Amino acid sequence: MSEIINSQRGNIVKAGPEPNVVGSSGLARVTGHAMLVAAVAAIGGFLFGFDTAVINGAVNSIQSVYHVGNVVLGLAVSSALIGSAVGALGAGWLADRYGRIAVMVVAATLFLVQSFGAGFAATIVDLSVWRFIGGIAVGAASVIAPAYIAESSPAQLRGRLGSFQQLAIVLGIFVAALSDFVIAAVAGGANQPWLFGIPAWRWMFIVEAIPALVYLIGALRIPESPRYLVAHGLMAEARRVLAAIVGEAGAARRAAEIRRTVSTEHKSRYRDLRGKFGLLPIVWIGIGLSVLQQFVGINVIFYYSSVLWQAVGFTQQQSLTITVITNLTNVVTTLVAIASIDRFGRKPLLLIGSVGMFVTLAAMAIVFGTAPVMAGKPVLTGLAAPLALVAANAYVFFFGMSWGPAVWVLLGEIFPNRIRAAALGLAAAMQWIANFAISATFPSLASVGLFYAYGIYAIAALVSFFFVVRLIRETRGRELESISEQQESLPVAS
Numbered sequence: 001m002s003e004i005i006n007s008q009r010g011n012i013v014k015a016g017p018e019p020n021v022v023g024s025s026g027l028a029r030v031t032g033h034a035m036l037v038a039a040v041a042a043i044g045g046f047l048f049g050f051d052t053a054v055i056n057g058a059v060n061s062i063q064s065v066y067h068v069g070n071v072v073l074g075l076a077v078s079s080a081l082i083g084s085a086v087g088a089l090g091a092g093w094l095a096d097r098y099g100r101i102a103v104m105v106v107a108a109t110l111f112l113v114q115s116f117g118a119g120f121a122a123t124i125v126d127l128s129v130w131r132f133i134g135g136i137a138v139g140a141a142s143v144i145a146p147a148y149i150a151e152s153s154p155a156q157l158r159g160r161l162g163s164f165q166q167l168a169i170v171l172g173i174f175v176a177a178l179s180d181f182v183i184a185a186v187a188g189g190a191n192q193p194w195l196f197g198i199p200a201w202r203w204m205f206i207v208e209a210i211p212a213l214v215y216l217i218g219a220l221r222i223p224e225s226p227r228y229l230v231a232h233g234l235m236a237e238a239r240r241v242l243a244a245i246v247g248e249a250g251a252a253r254r255a256a257e258i259r260r261t262v263s264t265e266h267k268s269r270y271r272d273l274r275g276k277f278g279l280l281p282i283v284w285i286g287i288g289l290s291v292l293q294q295f296v297g298i299n300v301i302f303y304y305s306s307v308l309w310q311a312v313g314f315t316q317q318q319s320l321t322i323t324v325i326t327n328l329t330n331v332v333t334t335l336v337a338i339a340s341i342d343r344f345g346r347k348p349l350l351l352i353g354s355v356g357m358f359v360t361l362a363a364m365a366i367v368f369g370t371a372p373v374m375a376g377k378p379v380l381t382g383l384a385a386p387l388a389l390v391a392a393n394a395y396v397f398f399f400g401m402s403w404g405p406a407v408w409v410l411l412g413e414i415f416p417n418r419i420r421a422a423a424l425g426l427a428a429a430m431q432w433i434a435n436f437a438i439s440a441t442f443p444s445l446a447s448v449g450l451f452y453a454y455g456i457y458a459i460a461a462l463v464s465f466f467f468v469v470r471l472i473r474e475t476r477g478r479e480l481e482s483i484s485e486q487q488e489s490l491p492v493a494s
Contacts, residue, residue: 035161036222037152037222037245038152039168040218040219040221041100041144041145041148041152041164041219042145042149042168043211043214043215043219044108044140044141044142044145044215045142045145045164045166045168045169045172046169046171046172046175047107047111047137047141047172047208047215048141048142048168049169049171049172049173049174049175049176050172050173050176050208050211051080051114051137051138051176051208052080052081052173052299053327054176054179054208055131055204055205056176056177056323057176057179057180057181057183057184057190057201057204057323058180058190058201059073059077061191061199061201062124062127062201065191065199065201066124066127070443070447071444074439074441074443074444075128076124076127076128076131077439077440078435078436078439078440079128079129079131079132079135080132080134080135081440082132082432082433083132083133083134083136083137083138083139084136084138084139084435085135085139085429085430085432086136086139087107087135087137087138087139087140087141087142087143088139088142088143088425088429088431088432089139089425089426089429090139090140091103091139091140091143091144092143092147092420092421092424092426093425094140095143095421096231096421099224099228100147100148100151100224100228101219101220101222101224104144104215104219105216105219105220106137107136107137107140107141107215108137108212108216108219110133110134110136110137110140111134111137111215112212112216113133114131114133114134114137115134115205115206115207115208115209115212117129117133118130118131118205119198119202119203119204119206120202120206135432138432139428139429139432142431142432143421143424143425143428145168146408146412146424147225147412147420147421147424149161149164149165149412150162150413151225151226151227151228152223152225152226152241154245154246154250159341159342159346159409159476160339160341160342162408162412163334163341163408164338165405165408165409166334166337166404166408166409167331167334167335167405169404170327170330170331170334170404173330174327174328174330174331175211176204176327177320177324177326177327178324178327179204180204180323181320181324183200184201184317184320185317186200187199187200187203223241223244224237224241226238226241226254226258227258227417229241230255238255238258239251239252239255242254242255272418272419273422273423273426280419280423282414282423283423283426285472286410286411286414286415286423286426286427287426287427287430288467288471289410289411289467290407290411290427290428290430290434291430291431291434292463292467293403293407293431294431294435294437295434295456295457295460296357296361296399296403296460296461296464297361297442297453297454297457298399298403298404299439300438300439300442300457301396309322309323322389326392326393326396329393329396329397330396330399330400330404332400333396333397333398333399333400334400334401334405336400336401337349337400337401337402337404338405341405341406341409341476342476345474345476346410346472346475347468347472347473349401349402350403350406350407350468351468351469352398352402353398353399354402354403354465354468355398355465356394356397356398357395357398357399357403357461357464358462360391360392360394360395360398361391361395361454361455361457361461362454362455362458363387364388364391364392364395364450364454365450365452365453365455365458367387367388368388368450368451368454369451371384410475411424411427411428413475414475
């Protein structure tokens, strides 16, 4: 493996083995090195999913140990999401100034530290602070991974490699659910003592240190983004990194294209996002994608599913089992999306997903709304229980094959090069704020009635369909420079 010496920063950048030659048939054969680079960057997505979902198995224990009500519980669960918004807003600027790899290293370190902080939290405030710190890392990872992968991938496979981010997120969510299930099962319950006498629910947070350490080591071994290298005048290094990604024949051409666009730009700044209606139209489109991805309520399933299923009559162990099955469904459907996103495109998948989510969310709203109520909670009897389970998993299927991966891919592609870092940071921050709004309000909204909660999410799914029809332009198979030039000349998609 050859090494590139970054003379300005004194870092060693691994460029990987000699690349495969990219054919001219239109379907590039990406090297194992390029896939490895994308996979390492996407470990941030794994931690993103793990960190946000691991609290699912600990929610009841947190409420009982700290003696808090629904409002405080919702804020504690959602505190990581506020941190995520902060991390997302700052990550783009830091990535442009210090490099994509530097941001990954900082995020990995924060993930590592907060896993122990949350695991040994003494009070609900203490837990919330550590979750907030972990959220900063999640926000940074949510921005840097799609940007880095988009900048380091050949156009023909950028959708698939960009989908690594969502695959990593859902794997993180699945592993968190499986980890919670195993720890609780071995300990005999989430509140029961486990290793070294530490309660099982605390171990649910502590085990996050393992993937955090893997991310830290991996981030120190992958090359810097070629776009960042070109922007800092390191053309030779950029060409060698590109050679490991697109082949020797295309490396010089791609480096020249990047230099041509970089030469007309300045550092991405938030003030550059301003337009006629407060922000540029393409920035509003990115924000719309981000907000709608959360307003369909997907993270209610991942944060509260074990509590939800217990509330309608299932045992704790049954609820955790259902959660594992749901998350496995999400993983499988994301694999379907990876296989199809570069074949069918981003827009068709989004439209199919919107229709499917609307139907399944409406079905869940009807099931919960018509269920008999006992002690203030709906009770699923007869066919209602299996129907709710089928609808919930079908909903996850439609989200996982569409709005889950496609939104992250589009956010890495649709913004003009000159504003990508800042625009992606703002869109990701708004996604986390929307996530917080949905997650923090669900306990209180559910206490009023699950019909209203899932009814609101169904309406959001319906809105998402028309949003995509009107505003989303297909980006499949095109270089970032080509997309950027089109967005500059045609600010509103048709």
